[in-house]
Amino acid sequence: MLGFARALRAAGVAASAERVHAFLRAVDALRPGLRTDVYWAGRVTLCGDRDDLERYERVFAAYFGTDGTPARPAQAAPPPLPRPVLRETPGGRTGSPGEERQGPPTATLASSAEVLRHRDVAELDPAERAQVRRLLAAFALRGQPRRTARRRPARRGDVDPHRTVRELLRLGGEPALLRRHVRAERPRRVVLLVDVSGSMGPYADALLRFAHAAARGRRTEVFTIGTRLTRVTRELSHRDPDLAMAAVAEAVPDWRGGTRLGELLREFLDRWGQRGMARGAVVVLLSDGWERGDPHLLAAQMRRLHRLAHRVVWSNPRKARPGYAPLAAGMAAALPSVDDFVEGHSLAALERLAAVVQGAGTDTAGQVPGSWERS
Numbered sequence: 001m002l003g004f005a006r007a008l009r010a011a012g013v014a015a016s017a018e019r020v021h022a023f024l025r026a027v028d029a030l031r032p033g034l035r036t037d038v039y040w041a042g043r044v045t046l047c048g049d050r051d052d053l054e055r056y057e058r059v060f061a062a063y064f065g066t067d068g069t070p071a072r073p074a075q076a077a078p079p080p081l082p083r084p085v086l087r088e089t090p091g092g093r094t095g096s097p098g099e100e101r102q103g104p105p106t107a108t109l110a111s112s113a114e115v116l117r118h119r120d121v122a123e124l125d126p127a128e129r130a131q132v133r134r135l136l137a138a139f140a141l142r143g144q145p146r147r148t149a150r151r152r153p154a155r156r157g158d159v160d161p162h163r164t165v166r167e168l169l170r171l172g173g174e175p176a177l178l179r180r181h182v183r184a185e186r187p188r189r190v191v192l193l194v195d196v197s198g199s200m201g202p203y204a205d206a207l208l209r210f211a212h213a214a215a216r217g218r219r220t221e222v223f224t225i226g227t228r229l230t231r232v233t234r235e236l237s238h239r240d241p242d243l244a245m246a247a248v249a250e251a252v253p254d255w256r257g258g259t260r261l262g263e264l265l266r267e268f269l270d271r272w273g274q275r276g277m278a279r280g281a282v283v284v285l286l287s288d289g290w291e292r293g294d295p296h297l298l299a300a301q302m303r304r305l306h307r308l309a310h311r312v313v314w315s316n317p318r319k320a321r322p323g324y325a326p327l328a329a330g331m332a333a334a335l336p337s338v339d340d341f342v343e344g345h346s347l348a349a350l351e352r353l354a355a356v357v358q359g360a361g362t363d364t365a366g367q368v369p370g371s372w373e374r375s
Helices: 002-010 017-027 035-047 051-064 103-115 126-137 160-168 199-214 239-253 261-277 295-308 331-336 347-357
Strands: 146-154 180-187 189-197 220-223 229-231 284-285 311-316 340-343
Touching: 002 017, 002 035, 002 051, 002 103, 002 160, 017 103, 017 340, 035 051, 051 126, 126 189, 126 199, 126 239, 126 347, 160 180, 160 199, 160 340, 180 340, 189 261, 199 220, 199 239, 199 284, 199 347, 220 261, 239 347, 261 295, 284 340, 284 347, 295 311, 295 331, 340 347
Parallel strands: 189 220, 189 284, 284 311, 311 340
Antiparallel strands: 146 180, 220 229
């Protein structure tokens, strides 16, 4: 159930700790083994406004393997079997030693979905990949909020002299409450650079679907990198994920090719970044860091990107492997200019990546280890 709440947060539902506690209490009071009760307990307690309902439907259907709202009333549970009389043994135990309680089916499905969240995407079978795709379709990604020069009315904040004077004139000079305003906030632009080279083949589909979910925001740009740089923001604007993936497949000519990170990053900065796309933005590179070109060029362009962007995040699916160290020439050259170095091999890792992009921070597993920090 906690994994379901985390999946809702990744989809953009404001499931606070208080709402999650209320959800757990509601499920405990009802019947956790029935999808109907779990569905309505979560819908009543975890959804805060009307916009959350659609996201809740998608996440519930993907997480519990159902079609969302129960179409027909749940069948009545079978009558309980006769229970034997339990006698306390001298050791203080009750019941027969071989007696076990079978968990409800919904809890079993939730457990399998929670395990699936931490599985490596490259090791999934087709059915598990389909479930991960459904969960990725419910993602939501917004850049870290920043204060703008615009101001909006508020109950607390600085005095707004123009609105205050207008209120005094409206009242004919009679005393009136001071009008106040605060600086408005808007999310920062997010730029995703997705590696579609041969070494990233097992992860390319999941990362592009993650980018498709992120591209639903108005301030998100997506590029693919391999042997060429391709802007695919327009192709990912399709609401249907499968149509978006088909459009990207037609637009990208360098699937499963080599990697020229330094040259393509320079092209991105010359053509797009220097003109303002990367200025003050959160730039995310989803790549394993394998570089066919000059690593010194990549290091120079990463320093240039770091000066322009608000934050540079690198997500590497290989980072989760035991004994991993950033020894590849490209990864070692880029790491000194990276603010956050995180994993990207599983659904849970992508959820943590979304939290880092949105400014919610990351755990110690997502930080650059001390021996890998910038020098």
